[in-house]
Amino acid sequence: MKYHFSRGLRDDDKQHLLAALDCFDIVAYFETSNGKKKLFGFGVKEQSQSPKELKGDIVFGGYAFDDQVIANSKLMNGFWFIPSIFVAINDGKIRFESDEISDFDQWLMQFLFSKQKAVTIRRTFEEKDWQSRTRNLINKLNNDAILEKVVFGRQQQYALSAKIKMSYLIQKMASQDNTYHVILKRHDEIFISATPERLVKVTGGNLKTAAVAGTIRRGKTVYEDKEFGEYLLNSVKNKREHQYVVNNIFQKLQGMTTNLNVPKQPILLKNKQMQHLYTPVTADVNTAYSIVDIVQRLHPTPALGGVPQIQALEYIQTHEQSPRGLFAAPIGYYTADNSGEFVVGIRSMYINQMVNTATLFAGAGIVSDSDATQEFQETSLKFKPMRQLLKGYTYDD
Numbered sequence: 001m002k003y004h005f006s007r008g009l010r011d012d013d014k015q016h017l018l019a020a021l022d023c024f025d026i027v028a029y030f031e032t033s034n035g036k037k038k039l040f041g042f043g044v045k046e047q048s049q050s051p052k053e054l055k056g057d058i059v060f061g062g063y064a065f066d067d068q069v070i071a072n073s074k075l076m077n078g079f080w081f082i083p084s085i086f087v088a089i090n091d092g093k094i095r096f097e098s099d100e101i102s103d104f105d106q107w108l109m110q111f112l113f114s115k116q117k118a119v120t121i122r123r124t125f126e127e128k129d130w131q132s133r134t135r136n137l138i139n140k141l142n143n144d145a146i147l148e149k150v151v152f153g154r155q156q157q158y159a160l161s162a163k164i165k166m167s168y169l170i171q172k173m174a175s176q177d178n179t180y181h182v183i184l185k186r187h188d189e190i191f192i193s194a195t196p197e198r199l200v201k202v203t204g205g206n207l208k209t210a211a212v213a214g215t216i217r218r219g220k221t222v223y224e225d226k227e228f229g230e231y232l233l234n235s236v237k238n239k240r241e242h243q244y245v246v247n248n249i250f251q252k253l254q255g256m257t258t259n260l261n262v263p264k265q266p267i268l269l270k271n272k273q274m275q276h277l278y279t280p281v282t283a284d285v286n287t288a289y290s291i292v293d294i295v296q297r298l299h300p301t302p303a304l305g306g307v308p309q310i311q312a313l314e315y316i317q318t319h320e321q322s323p324r325g326l327f328a329a330p331i332g333y334y335t336a337d338n339s340g341e342f343v344v345g346i347r348s349m350y351i352n353q354m355v356n357t358a359t360l361f362a363g364a365g366i367v368s369d370s371d372a373t374q375e376f377q378e379t380s381l382k383f384k385p386m387r388q389l390l391k392g393y394t395y396d397d
Contacts, residue, residue: 001057001086001097005104009094014038017087018167019111021185026081028060029170030333030341031181033196037090039333041083045099049078051292055336056082057097062184062191062331062345063299066313068323075189076325076350116168121390124357125157127321130379134364134372137319141368149244150306150315153363154379155322158390160356166190172389178271179385180343182331188353191326193345194385196271199298199330201341202291207257207283211245212269213303213365214238214277217381229268229275241365242266242277244302248309249281252297257283273384291340295330303365304328304344325350327361349386360386 017040021027028041041060048054051061061080070076085107088095096104127133130152137150166185169192173181176194184191197212216232219225232238250262260283269278285294305328306312316324326345334340350359362382364375 002099003097003102003104005096006093009089009092013094013108014089015113016108016111017089018170019113020108021166021170021183022114023111025185025187026083027166027183027185028081028083028333029166029181029183030060031170032341033178033180033198035177038088040087041081041085041333042087043084045082045084047079047081049080051080051334054080054082058083058086058333058335060184060333062326063295063329065300065304065324065327065329066317068317070323070325073189073325073352075184075186075191076323078326079184079186113167114165116165117162119164120161121358122159123156124159125155127154127156130154131372131376133319134366134370134375137315137366138368138370138372140315141366141370146308147311147315148307149241149302149365149367150312151302151304151328151363152366152375153316153320153324153327153361155362156360156383158358158360160351160358163353163356164351164358164390169389172391175388176272176347176385178269179347182343182345184326184331190351190353191331191345191348192351192386192389193331193343193348194389195343195346195348196269196274196276197303197344197346199301199332199342199344200291200294202285202294203339205285205287205338207253207285207294209249209253209281209298211242211249211266211279211281211301211303212276213245214242214266215274215378215382217274218270218272225270225275229270232275232277233266233268237367237369238277239266241302241367242279244307246279246281248302248307249298253281253283253294255286256289256294256297257285259284273381290338291334291342295332295342299330300328301344304346304363306365324361328363347382347385349389358386358390 332342
């Protein structure tokens with residue numbers, strides 16, 4: 001980009017940047033799980049449904065989970081863009097790049113934070129037959145010689161009385177620790193994720209990814225939390241589900257990487273509502289492959305689709321009530337030097353400001369010894385991060 005500027009981060013910089021997100025039709029926000037790195041993309045130079053068509057200093061976007069089309073959406077079917085303005089916050093410094101704006105501070109100070117209007121929220125849609133359909137799936141898994149696991153999703157929808165500001169949503173996400181905070185906005189469509197799961201990160205040819213599968217809730221006391229964690233680490237069902245993901249990542253990265261390192265045992269990854277089995281994976285990327293190539297190879301992992309992949313995806317398309325769109329799909333950014341980071345869009349919500357609705361997503365890994373009631377409770381727990389973003393409004397259930 002033509003204009004570059006950097007300086008130390010000031011106390012009010014982030015507030016102005018959050019206000020700026022509310023003022024542009026197309027924006028992206030990407031915050032790492034430790035909260036240290038925050039990336040902003042404002043406006044659009046070029047946009048596309050495919051990243052292959054875009055080459056810029058930085059490109060933000062996300063793939064759709066599969067080829068099912070969501071009617072009347074330009075965002076949920078896959079969306080990528082090169083921003084006209086890029087801002088990064090990292091290590092106490094702020095960096096600005098643009099082809100159009102030469103004075104960063106003058107540009108920034110015009111955006112003033114305003115309060116969110118009161119919003120009334122009413123649940124309008126719930127998949128009341130999800131448990132019975134899950135029991136049908138468990139029966140199939142017990143009688144099918146091929147299908148081993150299906151990640152079965154469900155959705156909830158809420159009617160909103162007014163529009164919700166992006167700035168407000170990001171402020172509310174601050175309570176979700178150890179998760180990436182990612183938002184894509186295209187005109188009246190917003191997709192939000194507070195996800196614990198990185199799909200892949202590439203920096204200087206070094207690759208980092210992870211297997212995240214197997215879930216249990218946090219305990220109310222330190223002792224109970226530790227007890228739940230130990231149960232998860234020793235759960236045959238959860239360890240088997242987790243190993244599917246580890247094996248799949250290892251197999252898919254063969255030939256694309258060297259020095260592939262996969263620990264033999266998972267550890268615990270804890271965030272506000274849940275703890276997960278977690279296995280970090282590192283490797284060096286072969287120079288013939290871009291980060292976009294790797295994203296396409298890895299997606300979907302068995303943590304998002306199932307085993308075997310083709311049969312699981314066919315089941316998802318046939319038996320889930322609505323297409324997923326960006327839910328459980330890769331979302332992130334890549335740069336001109338083949339670096340970048342992509343996460344998986346779980347713990348997520350889609351807001352359509354044209355009709356003022358919010359759709360929440362959750363899914364559970366179903367295997368032959370799953371229990372439909374327990375899986376329903378797990379998905380209810382997975383709705384909580386997005387429900388908490390709406391907390392504080394007036395509910396009219």
